[in-house]
Amino acid sequence: MSLIGALSRLSLQSTALASRCFHTTTVLCAEPLKKKKKIDPQVIKQREDRKKKKIEKQIRRLEKNARQLKPVEELEVPLELIDDKAKRLRKLPQLNGAEQETRALLIKEWARFKHNEKVADFQIIDRLLQSQNKALDELRNESEELYQAAIEVDLQLLAVPLKGPVSTPPIKNYVSPDGDYNHQSMKWE
Amino acid sequence: MFRRLTQISAKQLARTQSTAATGAAKEKWDLYAGVLVERLPVVSKTLNPLERRFQDMLLNVEYENSLKSDHELKHERDLVQLEQIKQGKVQVDLDEGVAKQTAQDLKDAYIEELKKFEAAPRTTPDDAANKTSSTDRCLEDTLYLLVQQKLGQQQHLLLPQGQRQEGETMRQTAERVVREQCGNDLKVLFYGNAPVGFHKYKYPSNQRANSVGAKVFFFRASLRAGNVQAGTKDAPAAQYEWLPKEALSQKLKNAAYAESINKFLI
Numbered sequence: 001m002s003l004i005g006a007l008s009r010l011s012l013q014s015t016a017l018a019s020r021c022f023h024t025t026t027v028l029c030a031e032p033l034k035k036k037k038k039i040d041p042q043v044i045k046q047r048e049d050r051k052k053k054k055i056e057k058q059i060r061r062l063e064k065n066a067r068q069l070k071p072v073e074e075l076e077v078p079l080e081l082i083d084d085k086a087k088r089l090r091k092l093p094q095l096n097g098a099e100q101e102t103r104a105l106l107i108k109e110w111a112r113f114k115h116n117e118k119v120a121d122f123q124i125i126d127r128l129l130q131s132q133n134k135a136l137d138e139l140r141n142e143s144e145e146l147y148q149a150a151i152e153v154d155l156q157l158l159a160v161p162l163k164g165p166v167s168t169p170p171i172k173n174y175v176s177p178d179g180d181y182n183h184q185s186m187k188w189e
Numbered sequence: 190m191f192r193r194l195t196q197i198s199a200k201q202l203a204r205t206q207s208t209a210a211t212g213a214a215k216e217k218w219d220l221y222a223g224v225l226v227e228r229l230p231v232v233s234k235t236l237n238p239l240e241r242r243f244q245d246m247l248l249n250v251e252y253e254n255s256l257k258s259d260h261e262l263k264h265e266r267d268l269v270q271l272e273q274i275k276q277g278k279v280q281v282d283l284d285e286g287v288a289k290q291t292a293q294d295l296k297d298a299y300i301e302e303l304k305k306f307e308a309a310p311r312t313t314p315d316d317a318a319n320k321t322s323s324t325d326r327c328l329e330d331t332l333y334l335l336v337q338q339k340l341g342q343q344q345h346l347l348l349p350q351g352q353r354q355e356g357e358t359m360r361q362t363a364e365r366v367v368r369e370q371c372g373n374d375l376k377v378l379f380y381g382n383a384p385v386g387f388h389k390y391k392y393p394s395n396q397r398a399n400s401v402g403a404k405v406f407f408f409r410a411s412l413r414a415g416n417v418q419a420g421t422k423d424a425p426a427a428q429y430e431w432l433p434k435e436a437l438s439q440k441l442k443n444a445a446y447a448e449s450i451n452k453f454l455i
Binding site: 081085087088089090092103106109110113124127128130131132134135136138139142146149150151152153154157160165166167168169170171 | 218220229230231232233234239240242243246252253255256257262308309310311313328329358359360378379380381382383384385386387389404406407452453455
């Protein structure tokens with residue numbers, strides 16, 4: 001029984017080999033080495049020079065362009081506005097003396113008001129600092145360890161979004177209407 | 190030799206004095222963390238008369254210095270054309286006349302559209318009802334949170350405070366106090382690890398067995414979302430109020446406590 005089994009295995013192997021027909025080895029793929037071409041050293045030098053010149057030219061071009069700034073469209077006044085500036089001027093009557101006087105007085109009053117406001121602000125800041133320093137001193141008296149923990153920087157505050165006060169409160173569940181959207185930004189190389 | 194002796198005795202004297210001083214200072218005090226939770230203003234302050242006058246003046250100056258817009262130019266052209274048609278100098282092309290929209294028409298349409306939009310009022314129903322537990326009122330002012338707490342036998346309206354436990358920093362205590370007294374719904378943002386204010390008080394003389402009194406370190410925090418959950422199991426605060434600065438000082442019964450708090454209110 002074992003002999004028959006071995007024979008059948010052998011025949012299977014031989015058919016597998018036969019289907020491939022032939023095969024090559026790496027040695028057969030080899031080829032004799034080519035003779036190295038000898039190049040004139042002057043030619044090599046010329047080539048390198050040419051390469052160098054090309055790169056230098058590119059660098060020069062880049063340096064020249066580096067000084068040119070990207071134009072900011074918003075900063076350039078459109079030509080048509082310059083052209084009809086005369087048309088767009090408002091021809092208003094000159095302010096009379098009384099009006100000028102009230103304006104000047106108002107500006108002075110405003111300056112005083114803002115000054116007082118600033119002084120009050122500084123006083124508040126002083127008061128807050130004093131309060132905090134006292135709290136920290138008291139904490140240090142109690143425990144140096146707690147004090148050290150208190151003066152550590154709070155890194156969570158680094159990315160805090162704050163929304164300032166607005167003129168009217170937000171409407172709940174208000175869906176803002178969609179506007180038209182034109183993408184106009186230009187590309188600059 | 191004699192000098193050295195005197196030096197030593199002086200040193201010893203100094204040492205005994207310092208130990209006596211520290212012994213006096215080492216009365217045991219309980220450490221508490223208090224939290225000043227503030228609801229920042231939602232809308233800007235109403236302008237006072239001077240600010241309003243100055244704003245009007247600035248708007249006038251702005252108008253005087255400005256150039257006419259395209260819309261205004263178009264409006265002027267429309268007026269000229271209308272005059273010419275009236276005088277019969279220009280023939281009206283009927284088809285064109287119907288289709289053409291004057292600048293005035295456009296302006297009317299814009300105003301009509303604007304009228305349809307109604308901005309929310311700057312005062313809320315909670316303002317009218319004087320509902321102090323709501324954060325949706327006094328939108329112009331900063332509101333501060335007071336919570337009713339039991340100190341000794343009595344209930345007091347105070348800034349939320351609680352005793353420090355072993356191993357906690359004061360900031361951690363403050364965070365725990367907010368959680369415990371106001372519930373998990375209240376989201377606050379703490380401004381740094383350092384306390385902003387300090388207050389200390391002594392216990393009644395019959396309760397000074399363990400410690401003499403309490404030192405409260407206040408932390409500033411701002412409200413981000415939510416409100417206090419009153420009367421629930423994990424938030425025992427029975428009563429709480431959000432008050433602006435003036436009302437807050439009136440509400441605090443203890444003058445010394447009110448003074449300590451006023452030092453770090455803005």
